[in-house]
Every structure is written in C-alpha cells, then in structure tokens.
Amino acid sequence: MEEHVGKLWHKLVTRAANRRHAEAVVSLDEIGKTAGVFFRALGGDGGLNLSAAPSTRHGARRRWLERLAASGEKVELCWRDGETLRLPERIDLFAERSLNRDLYLWLVALSAAEIDESQPWIVRNQQATQQTLQRFPGLKTRYQRLVEAFLKLRRLPTILPEDEAAQEHAIRAALLKPGSVDDLPSARRPFQPVPLWLHPNPPLAKTGKTAAGEGAPERESASKETAQSRRKLVAEREEMPDGKDGFLMLFRAESLFSWTEYIKVNRPQDEEEHADNAARAAEDMDSLTVARDAQTSAARLRFDLDLPAAAEDDAVLGEGISLPEWDWKKRVLQPDYCRLQEMVARQAAPCELPQPLRRTARRLRSQFQALAPTKQWLRMQPEGEEIDLDAWLLHETDRLAGLGGGERGLYRAHIDRQRDLACLLLADLSLSTDAYASNDARVIDVIRDSLFLFSEALSATGDRFALYGFSSLKRSHVRFHRLKSFDERYDGQTRGRITAIKPGYYTRMGAAIRQGSKLLAEQPNSQRLLLLLTDGKPNDLDRYEGRYGIEDTREAIREARALGLRPFCVTIDREANDYLPHLFGPSGYALIRKPEDLPKELPLLYAQMTH
Structure with a gap:
C-alpha cells in the first residue's frame, strides 16, 4: 500500500511540476532534414553533422514544485563545434506547435552566423542575433513572436533576489534589443537558461593523449536511425583509475546522493548479455568517462592476426607512391603525407563468371549493346x-x-x-565490408557481384574502364588493389582478381581518390568518370576520423574536378545523406537503400550517366 501511494504521489507531483506542452512537441527527427537544408542554405558550414544535444545541468533557481518533484535540473540547449551542430532532441517549450517549430529554425539560423568566440556569452548571442536579422530580415517577425512568448514563461525580476534580478533584466534587454547589453552582471547563482540562444558553456570532451593505434573501428553495419540513436551523451576521457578492484566503504552508501562505479568495458566486444541494461544506465548518467587500459592485450592480438604475412599477402607493385593530404584546421595541403602502395592479388587464378550471375550478365550485355559504337x-x-x-x-x-x-x-x-569515354571504378574494401548486407550475403560479396556485372556491361559497350579497390592502415599504408587497369582486357585473369578480393582495414578515401584521379587524368578520352563505390564514411586508425577525413576527401574530389574528371559516388550507407551532399554535391551521389540490389543498379546508373 505504501509503495502504491508513493507512486501516485510521485505521479501527481511530477505532473504538477511539469510546465512542458507534450501536445505541441516538435522533435528533431521530424525537422532534421529541413533543418539541415535550412542551415546550409543560410551559409552554414556544410561539413557539420546534425545531432541531438545532451541534457546539461543549468544550476539556476527552480520553482518549489520542481524541487519537490526533483525535475527541471537539466536543459537541452543548442551549440556547435568543429564537427557537429547540436540541437535539442525535442522542443515542447510553447503551447503552440508553430512556435516550437520556429524555435528550431531560429536556432539553426543563429548557428549559421559567424561570431567572435572570444566574446562573453551574452555578447556572442547578441552579435549572432543582429547578424542573422540583418542578413535575413524575413526572420524578424518570427524572432519577435518567439521573444514575446518566451518572456511570458520566465520568472519576473521582481520576485528574484537583487543580483539575480539584475541578470534577468540584462537578459531581457538583450533579447528585446540585441546589442544593447555589454556584460552580464554577476550573481551568486547561475542565470535562468535561455533556449533562444546558443549554449553558454558547451560540454566538451577532455583531450588526452591518444595511444598508438587508437581510433574508431569500422562500423560493421548501417543501423536504422531512430530517435534514440540521435541522442548523444557528454563524454570525457580520463586516465585509468588506480583502484581497479573497487574500494572498501567505511560508511553507508545510502547516505550518498550519487556514486560512480568503475566498470571494465571491452570495446571490441559487440555481443553483451546485458547491453540493454547498460544502455539504460548510460541514459541516467550526466557524463560518460572513458579510460584506456593498457593491459587489454586481447584487442591488440586481434589486430596482429589481421595482418597477413608477406608470403600470404597480395603482391606489392613498385616502391609506393607519396601523396598529399589536406589538413582542414590549418587549411594547408601537407605534401608527401601518405604512402600509397599498389598491389595485385597473388593467388588469383583465371576463372569464368560465377554461374548465379550469368543470366543477369546476358541480359545486361544485350541492353548495353545499344550503347555500343x-x-x-x-x-x-x-x-x-x-x-x-x-x-x-x-x-x-x-x-x-x-x-x-x-x-x-x-x-x-x-x-x-563513337563513345569517347573512360571510367575508373574505386571499390571500398575496408573492414566494414565484412558485415552482412542481408541474411545470406556480406557486403564484400555484394561488391564482388557488382564488379562482375559492371565489367560485363561495360565490355558490351566497348568503353575503356579500370577497376581498383582500396583500404588503409594509417597514412603510411594505403593499399591500392589493381583489379583491371585501362590497358588490360577484361578476361579470366580480371575475374580471378575480382574473386580474390576480401575485406581489408580502414577507409582513407582521400588518398585513394587522388591516385585514381591521377590514373584517370592520364587517359586521352574527352569524358572521364571517376566512380566511387563505398559503404561508409572516410575512416582510419589515426586522426583520419570525423571532420578531418571528410574535409580531406572533399578536397580530393575538388582536385579531381579541377583535372576535368567527373566524380560520382554510389553508396549503401543509410546515413549517407548526412555527409555525401557536402562531399559530392546534391546530384553527385546515389544511395542504394537495399544493398542486395547494388549489382543490378550499378550498371543502370552508369548507363544513365553516360547515355
């Protein structure tokens, strides 16, 4: 009975303290696509990803009902960093749904402004507001409606202590007349959150020393994006705690408001028995702290086993090629930064086209003969x-x-x-292609079938084409697998090399594109198509991750266009719409939503582009 009454009391108090409007809520999933287009249309950085902002504690004064219900401690505010634009996962601040939607659009517009980050928080947001309203006067009416509705929700300065009232007066003046406030008065307690502005102090991960070989592993499969997957947590990196075996508590743990438990996590292990419980526990934590344990030799052994012996590896051609790489923070092209090694399969016996593909190949050849000279x-x-x-x-x-x-x-x-055309196809052979695209086929198998049918189709047209695959293991070891060069015929030897392809390592895409562009630019044809076949983002063990890899790839594509080439990407990554428009442009890529359809779709895409 006591438990039942407690639940009813908690429900009653929580409902009374809740000042949100669930019936008018607008979620980031609903408006995410519009927000991304709107941000780039207003001149925002096209390389930023769109993500949900984590809740952060504001520390400001709360109403007594909120203190009683232990609610209202956190708030989701907007901010951006070098890689991500973070917006609230949901906005239900106003009773009108249109106002909540307008708040999303206003935060996006505010984030697109270029401001001096060294200025105080209240000055930065006023500058961003002024700049946004000057550049886009059509937003002025929406902004005024938002300010008018928002000020009605804030606590009146008359009921606040003197120091907090001075802060509130300054914030209200800055909202009503941007540029009129030069400084925020100090107070003993933090100010009330301002959802119409960017975060005053965004939570940033602590930067620590990175161990050799550390990096994000290749994603094994593209998972369907949900509202939960958009939510991000604040994370920081710390040194490994000394007390790995726990501690002896000489007091009652119940007397603590909260406590943190150290848990050893084996990151390469994907199948955990209690993964759901761990995910729910993570949602209740303010921040996640990650430390590297140098004693985890199992993961290191796994990477060593992935490196084949020289006698078993593909044959090396030449001494390697030095290539540059773009540093987007310094905005310089670093010369001779990467080492690319061209390779060819050592054990690739000539073979015929696999039996399951022969019927489709005959149909494609008959269709593509119409494009022949x-x-x-x-x-x-x-x-x-x-x-x-x-x-x-x-x-x-x-x-x-x-x-x-x-x-x-x-x-x-x-x-x-005549069709005066040359095409070079670059196939991503990274570790992620070892994942299953369907119940009975891996991504690498789908890519292999695509290469077979693509070659059969182009052989029917007589177009000159070359096939290469690539993967990487840091900047000093970019593997460039030759399947068919422009000077070679498509025959049993080429089919044997295609049969021999296997998942490699990581995806240093910029270096592969630069080498492919060089080979394609040497061809005398008037039309030259650089076709990239991939299943994910640029990625490698070193700093070639996130924005760095994206911007290097974008620079490599820009260099390819400067050579007179036409780059085009075909991908099966369901999240490709988040980054490929920034890389290839809105019409420079194609997303195949069903990976198993790639072998049939790839030749048809080629036919459409070169008809």
Whole structure:
C-alpha cells in the first residue's frame, strides 16, 4: 500500500511540476532534414553533422514544485563545434506547435552566423542575433513572436533576489534589443537558461593523449536511425583509475546522493548479455568517462592476426607512391603525407563468371549493346561514299515532271558514332565490408557481384574502364588493389582478381581518390568518370576520423574536378545523406537503400550517366 501511494504521489507531483506542452512537441527527427537544408542554405558550414544535444545541468533557481518533484535540473540547449551542430532532441517549450517549430529554425539560423568566440556569452548571442536579422530580415517577425512568448514563461525580476534580478533584466534587454547589453552582471547563482540562444558553456570532451593505434573501428553495419540513436551523451576521457578492484566503504552508501562505479568495458566486444541494461544506465548518467587500459592485450592480438604475412599477402607493385593530404584546421595541403602502395592479388587464378550471375550478365550485355559504337548512314548529302538511290529516284521524278531537280543531295555519307569515354571504378574494401548486407550475403560479396556485372556491361559497350579497390592502415599504408587497369582486357585473369578480393582495414578515401584521379587524368578520352563505390564514411586508425577525413576527401574530389574528371559516388550507407551532399554535391551521389540490389543498379546508373 505504501509503495502504491508513493507512486501516485510521485505521479501527481511530477505532473504538477511539469510546465512542458507534450501536445505541441516538435522533435528533431521530424525537422532534421529541413533543418539541415535550412542551415546550409543560410551559409552554414556544410561539413557539420546534425545531432541531438545532451541534457546539461543549468544550476539556476527552480520553482518549489520542481524541487519537490526533483525535475527541471537539466536543459537541452543548442551549440556547435568543429564537427557537429547540436540541437535539442525535442522542443515542447510553447503551447503552440508553430512556435516550437520556429524555435528550431531560429536556432539553426543563429548557428549559421559567424561570431567572435572570444566574446562573453551574452555578447556572442547578441552579435549572432543582429547578424542573422540583418542578413535575413524575413526572420524578424518570427524572432519577435518567439521573444514575446518566451518572456511570458520566465520568472519576473521582481520576485528574484537583487543580483539575480539584475541578470534577468540584462537578459531581457538583450533579447528585446540585441546589442544593447555589454556584460552580464554577476550573481551568486547561475542565470535562468535561455533556449533562444546558443549554449553558454558547451560540454566538451577532455583531450588526452591518444595511444598508438587508437581510433574508431569500422562500423560493421548501417543501423536504422531512430530517435534514440540521435541522442548523444557528454563524454570525457580520463586516465585509468588506480583502484581497479573497487574500494572498501567505511560508511553507508545510502547516505550518498550519487556514486560512480568503475566498470571494465571491452570495446571490441559487440555481443553483451546485458547491453540493454547498460544502455539504460548510460541514459541516467550526466557524463560518460572513458579510460584506456593498457593491459587489454586481447584487442591488440586481434589486430596482429589481421595482418597477413608477406608470403600470404597480395603482391606489392613498385616502391609506393607519396601523396598529399589536406589538413582542414590549418587549411594547408601537407605534401608527401601518405604512402600509397599498389598491389595485385597473388593467388588469383583465371576463372569464368560465377554461374548465379550469368543470366543477369546476358541480359545486361544485350541492353548495353545499344550503347555500343554504331555505324550510321546520313541520307541526301552533297557528297559521300555511295549514291542515295531514294534521293536520286526522287530527283529524276521531279525532273521528268518538269519540276526541276532542285539542290537535293544525291549521296549517302557514312559516320561512326563513337563513345569517347573512360571510367575508373574505386571499390571500398575496408573492414566494414565484412558485415552482412542481408541474411545470406556480406557486403564484400555484394561488391564482388557488382564488379562482375559492371565489367560485363561495360565490355558490351566497348568503353575503356579500370577497376581498383582500396583500404588503409594509417597514412603510411594505403593499399591500392589493381583489379583491371585501362590497358588490360577484361578476361579470366580480371575475374580471378575480382574473386580474390576480401575485406581489408580502414577507409582513407582521400588518398585513394587522388591516385585514381591521377590514373584517370592520364587517359586521352574527352569524358572521364571517376566512380566511387563505398559503404561508409572516410575512416582510419589515426586522426583520419570525423571532420578531418571528410574535409580531406572533399578536397580530393575538388582536385579531381579541377583535372576535368567527373566524380560520382554510389553508396549503401543509410546515413549517407548526412555527409555525401557536402562531399559530392546534391546530384553527385546515389544511395542504394537495399544493398542486395547494388549489382543490378550499378550498371543502370552508369548507363544513365553516360547515355
């Protein structure tokens, strides 16, 4: 009975303390696509990802009902860093849904402004507001409606202590007349949160020393994005605690408001028995602290086993190629920063096309033969190789009828309609391709079938093409697998190399694109297509992660266009819409939502691009 009454009391107090409007809520999942387009349309950094902001404690004065219900301690505010634009996961501040939606759009517009980060928080937000309203006067009406509705929700300065009232007066003045406040008065307690502005002190992860070989592992599969996957937690890195075996508590733990338990986590292990419980526990924590234990030799042993012996590895061609890499923070191209090694399969016996693909290959070849170079006769020409009998007969008929022969051409001229086109296909052979695209096929198997059918189709057109695969293990070991060069024929040897492809390591995409661009630029054809086939973002063990890898890849694509090439990406990554428009442009990529359809879709995409 006591427990039942307690639950009813908790429900009653929580409902009374809740000042949100669930019936008018707008979520980030609903407006995420619009927000991304709006941010870039207003001139925002196209390389930023869109993500949900974690809740942070504000420390400001709360109403007595909120203190009684132990609610209202956290708030979701907007901020941006070098890689991500973080917006509230949901906004239900106002009773009108349109106002909540307008608040999302206003925060996006405010984030697109370029401001001096060294200025105080209240000055920064006023500058951003002024700049946004000057550049986009159409937002002024929405901003005024938001301010008017928001000030009605804030606590009146008359009921606050003197120091907090001075802060509130300053914030209200800055909202109503941006640029009128130069400083925020000090107070004993933090000010009330201002959801119309950017976060005053965004939680940033502590930067620590990175161990050799540390980096984010390749994502094994693309998971469907949900509202829960958008939510991010504040994380920080710390040194390994000394007391790894726990501690002896000489007091009652119940007397503590909260306590933290150290748990050893084996990151490479994906299948945990209590993964759901761990996820729920993580949601209740203010921040996640991660430390590296140098004694975890199992993960290191796993990476060593992934490195094949020289006798078992692919054959090395040449001494390697030095390539530059773009540092987006310094905005410089670092010369000779990467080492690319061209390789060819050592054990690749010539073979025929796999039996399951032969029927599809025959159909594709018959379709693509229509694109092959053809001979065509032009009628009624003033000169040519043969007499046009139809034109001559018409001419004689008109002459005998007294109508005159006219100036009609009497010859047929023969022309050759050639496809002056070269295509280089780069296939991502990173570790993530070892994941399963469907119940019975891995991503690498889907890529292998795609290469087979792509080659069969292009052989029917007579177009010149080359096939390469790539993966990487840091900047000093970018593996560039030659499957078919431009000078080689598509035959059993090429099919043997395609059969021999296997998942590699990581995805240093910029270096592979630069080498592919160099090979393609050497071809004399008037049209040159650089086709990238991938299943995820640029990624490697070192700092080639996140924004760094994205911007290097973008710079490599820009260099390819400067050489007169046409880069195009075909991907099966469900999150590709978050970053590929920044890399290739809105019309420079294609997303195949069902990976198993890639072998059939790839040749058809090529036909559409080169018809």
